[in-house]
Amino acid sequence: MFDIKVLSKADTEKLLKMNDVINVVENVYRSKSENKTCVFPLIFHEFEPGVADMDIKSGWLKESNIFGLKLVSWFGENVKKDLPALIGAIMVMDSTTGVPIGILDGAHITGMRTGAAGALGAKYLARPDSKTLLIVGAGHVSTFQMAATLLLFPDLKTVMIYDPMNFNTAITKAETIKDTLKNNFDIKVDEKVKFTAVSDIKDATGISDIIITVTPSRKPIIMKEWVKPGTHFSCIGADMSGKEEIDPEIFRDARVFGDDITQCINVGETEIPVALGIISKEHIAGEIGDIISGKTTGRENNDQITIFDATGIALLDLATAKLALDEAKRNSMGSTVDL
């Protein structure tokens, strides 16, 4: 009855350019600050704690006339079955008629919008003259962070990669990242940018202007006394109660922004500093969209520590999915099915 576009992971990989995704994510953050969006309650179910769970995130983008959902499953045992542990599917509907318009694989879209989110935190909060980026966590997500941040900070000179679990992962990532960015993201990194795997997180922290954390850690990896004045943190990994990547004491004197304040306090990097009473909810300066929309200012001086806590919101997935659907239409890509 309805013709629906279906886009596979491979389709979304071909269709999405990081620069466009950054624009889309920036617009969603602005719209959210201007009350032009609506985030519906999160559904979360653990099939078996620590082994398998799923969540359904949904919402409405009023200006784009779309609503929809992303269902993400995590089945830790899947690797043994030669299947990805994390599987996502996105459904997009027209919010003027309710008609479904697209169904998309969620894996690549999640990576792209998460990379854009971390980099936008740096764009609005890091010192504009930042030269040194430290990526904490050398997994799949880190690639997207580097792709987006290099686009927004063309003057970066050094990218350090630290992996708390396995130094070899960081080495491999540092060796292959230029090729990956060229081949998979169509991003040609300037010769002057050096990628280095680092094994001493204390020393690396002390010379970093921008630190992006993308680990599933449940205890701090970076301590406050290692951080130099003026450093910016984009904290990406914490998206579930109990997860934390940086010393909660760093929050005490920092200027803190989130993507969705309620969600940040419930499940983000901000959860533990608030729970410990290190900061109150009122200490949070706002949502990142409030800077973009001009409601508030970001960094106040060059010595301030800034933090962007990005927990991930379905609106980013929906807007990125819409971008992919529009591009697919323009390029006659993807499959069409009758629902």
Place this chain on the structure above:
Amino acid sequence: MFDIKVLSKADTEKLLKMNDVINVVENVYRSKSENKTCVFPLIFHEFEPGVADMDIKSGWLKESNIFGLKLVSWFGENVKKDLPALIGAIMVMDSTTGVPIGILDGAHITGMRTGAAGALGAKYLARPDSKTLLIVGAGHVSTFQMAATLLLFPDLKTVMIYDPMNFNTAITKAETIKDTLKNNFDIKVDEKVKFTAVSDIKDATGISDIIITVTPSRKPIIMKEWVKPGTHFSCIGADMSGKEEIDPEIFRDARVFGDDITQCINVGETEIPVALGIISKEHIAGEIGDIISGKTTGRENNDQITIFDATGIALLDLATAKLALDEAKRNSMGSTVDL
């Protein structure tokens, strides 16, 4: 990355037989009573009150190894645009891996499982010698109720159809229903069964053994004093706070079952009798699945009034969708897409 079966409304119409859907729905009710299912919280959003809304219902069927969701939109203005007001889409995933296995149109599946639900209420609660069925509400959903109930009660002699909004709708339905059941459901109704449109709901109520209500009413259509002893009600229409189809006083001395007790008290026909204090929560004898699983008994004597409050649960949609997917595989039907 994953091959997913997509089934359109037309596919589900061809694939699903009412007898099979009745079996599936009966099994889901039993499983729910035996704690082999899990219903996730409902998401509901009104885009514009009374004009457009959507809900997401989701859950897990442990024995069938599936979980998933149904997203249903209702856009009242769609009729002006030549679009259906109610649009549904179902996503089914494998609950051992999280891998998506099917995406299906939800309209026909919802009709089928709702018909099965109403008829199963009658199977487990109505007098087995019931001869007279009254259908209140002559809309699209009423056809499915008649299809399923005629299969489970082959000795029915009279089916009365009443429409509270428009007598002509009831007349047309009574005139066309035999052909519809034959052509669309492959159900050949015995010659002895008479279908009659009725305009006097009081008189019709007084001679009915089984009454199935399928209207969007917000005030009682049937009053207690019209009801003869031994009548069974399957109340289908109330699925939202404020909706009611029968006099709440009917609940006072009735034996009452629901499909999901919490949901019945929140949004079903049971909401108002409980809110008014006519019955307490403890007055509810159980869920329909408790009769099927043998945990409790249904009707206790031939004079008792019985009520089945069916609010609709996503588990029925998921199990019916799984049946359609299995049939599609067996018959090489539907489309397959790569997600």
